[in-house]
Structures are given as C-alpha cells and as structure tokens.
Amino acid sequence: MMCSSDMALYTLPCQGCGKRALVDDDDESRFCMHCGCRLDCLDGASPVEEPICSILMLPGILGEGDTPVEDYSDRPWSSEVDRMADQMMAGNTDAAVQSCLDLIAGHPDDKDVVECIRNTVLRRIVDSISDGTPYSGGAGRVLKAALPYTEDDGPHVMLESMLYGFSDIMDLMDDARRLHNLALTLYNITVEIPQTENDLREMRGICSDFIEISDTICGLAGKLATGDELAESIERDIRAMQEFMDILAVAIDESADDDGRMDLLAAAWAEAGMIGIGTDVQEAALGFLEGAIDGDEAMAVSRRYVGEYLSK
Numbered sequence: 001m002m003c004s005s006d007m008a009l010y011t012l013p014c015q016g017c018g019k020r021a022l023v024d025d026d027d028e029s030r031f032c033m034h035c036g037c038r039l040d041c042l043d044g045a046s047p048v049e050e051p052i053c054s055i056l057m058l059p060g061i062l063g064e065g066d067t068p069v070e071d072y073s074d075r076p077w078s079s080e081v082d083r084m085a086d087q088m089m090a091g092n093t094d095a096a097v098q099s100c101l102d103l104i105a106g107h108p109d110d111k112d113v114v115e116c117i118r119n120t121v122l123r124r125i126v127d128s129i130s131d132g133t134p135y136s137g138g139a140g141r142v143l144k145a146a147l148p149y150t151e152d153d154g155p156h157v158m159l160e161s162m163l164y165g166f167s168d169i170m171d172l173m174d175d176a177r178r179l180h181n182l183a184l185t186l187y188n189i190t191v192e193i194p195q196t197e198n199d200l201r202e203m204r205g206i207c208s209d210f211i212e213i214s215d216t217i218c219g220l221a222g223k224l225a226t227g228d229e230l231a232e233s234i235e236r237d238i239r240a241m242q243e244f245m246d247i248l249a250v251a252i253d254e255s256a257d258d259d260g261r262m263d264l265l266a267a268a269w270a271e272a273g274m275i276g277i278g279t280d281v282q283e284a285a286l287g288f289l290e291g292a293i294d295g296d297e298a299m300a301v302s303r304r305y306v307g308e309y310l311s312k
Helices: 053-057 078-089 093-106 111-131 139-146 155-167 176-190 200-224 228-254 259-271 279-290 295-310
Strands: 009-013 020-024 046-048
Touching (some): 078 139, 200 259, 200 295, 228 295
C-alpha cells in the first residue's frame, strides 16, 4: 500500500475544471490535483479502497468518473490475453506483440478482445507500481498493435493518459523508494511515446511535462529518504532521466516547422499507424540512464528520430 491503512480517500468532482480529484478526508486544505481549485466539501465524493487502483477510475485512463472496468475473465480468450501481458511484463516484447496480433486476428469480430488487451496492459502496470517494481517497457508496441488511430483515441492517448494519471498519485506515497520506482515507470512510459505519438509538437510538450513531474517526485523523495545516500541516488537517476528528455526536446526544437506542414505530417503518421519509428529513442533512453551511451549519442538518436518523422 502507498498510504496508511486508516487514511480515507475519495475521488471528488472539482467545481473548477470538472475532473475528479483524489483527496484525503483528514486534510482540511483540499485542492484539485488538476487545476489547483480549493475543494471545500466532500459533496459528490466516492470512496476509494486502494489508491493505486483508483487510477483506473480517473478521467482519461479507462473511463470517466466512476465508470466500472469490465471483467473479461470468463471469456474463452482471457487466458491468452494474460499470457500476452506476462510476456510484456517479462520484457519479451516481440512475443507479446505477436500474441496481441494473433489474438485480434483470431477474433476479428469481437471488439471486447481489444478492450481486454487495453485494460490488462493498464492493470499490469498499475500492479507493478503497487508492488514497488518499476515497469520496464513494452506497452507502446503492444498498444500500437491493438489500437487504431482515431480522432480522439489511439495508443498514444493511452500512454499519455497513463503518464498523467499515474503522476497524480505521487502525493499519496510515503516511501522514497516507491517514489523512485514511480519515476522510473513514468520515464519508461514516456520514452515509448515517440513510437506512438503522431504529432511531434505534442511530443515536445510531453518532454517538458515529464521534466516538471519528475522534478516534483525528486523533491518529495528527497524529503522522505532515510539517508543522504538514498536521496542522492534517487536524485542522480531522476536528473539523468530529465537530461535525456531535455536532449530529445532540443532535437525537436531544432527542426521546428510551420503548423501547416506539421498538421499534414501528423495526419500522415496517424494513417500509417506510426510504423517503423521511435523504437531507437526508447533504446537510447534506457542506455543513457544506465550509462551505456553519452549525451552526444543520445542527441544523435534523437535527431535521427526527428529526421525520420519529418521525412514522411
């Protein structure tokens, strides 16, 4: 658990922005995590048993407000979806993608298969946060295999919803190591987004958002760390993550183009399903964090990604 067992948590509709905020009933100074609006009462609040699982109910993840998550465990293909998720979480992404494609091809008229894949990927990442084990990647390629690009949905929307939804729980965490794991999970989600985000301008904003989110996590972890060595280790990792995201942002800024052309490129990449782009960015991001590549190599990969995007 990420909070004390006697803490009562609620999701509460904000009168300012309309989104649901996660609040503690013992805190007299409640503010919306989305817009900062003060929340004076608990009218319309819904109780939450498990703060991690509450992410499933936040806007932009699987539904709006208190929309329940469908249970597909009695469906004949449910075990195949679980096996696919096992492969993804074990780092066997190629096998997970193939399992995903086989599932969809084997049940072409059953839309519940895609929804189950979507929900299961999210649940597995939520479980990894709850267990204190950072998610290490794979969801981007699996979701790209499962979800088509539409006007307001697609694999990029799912990944970005996870990034922003998961970041909302940092204030509920009371352990520096769990905050460190959350930062690693958010980093691994963010560096998969170049494989799925069809608008390079959106990718640029995501780089800045990650830096801001991780900066807050770093500050919270520093306050909770039990010793200077732990605090320094966490800060060192988070600063490396931020450095890579800044490198990627600079590479995007170097090649900024007019909005008209960028609109055309975004449409073309969505139509192409973002096939064949962005995987190198994820690999470079992980290598940079591990110290296997330096900033110059990270910049070279980032510039190559941007060049491939602009050459569409």
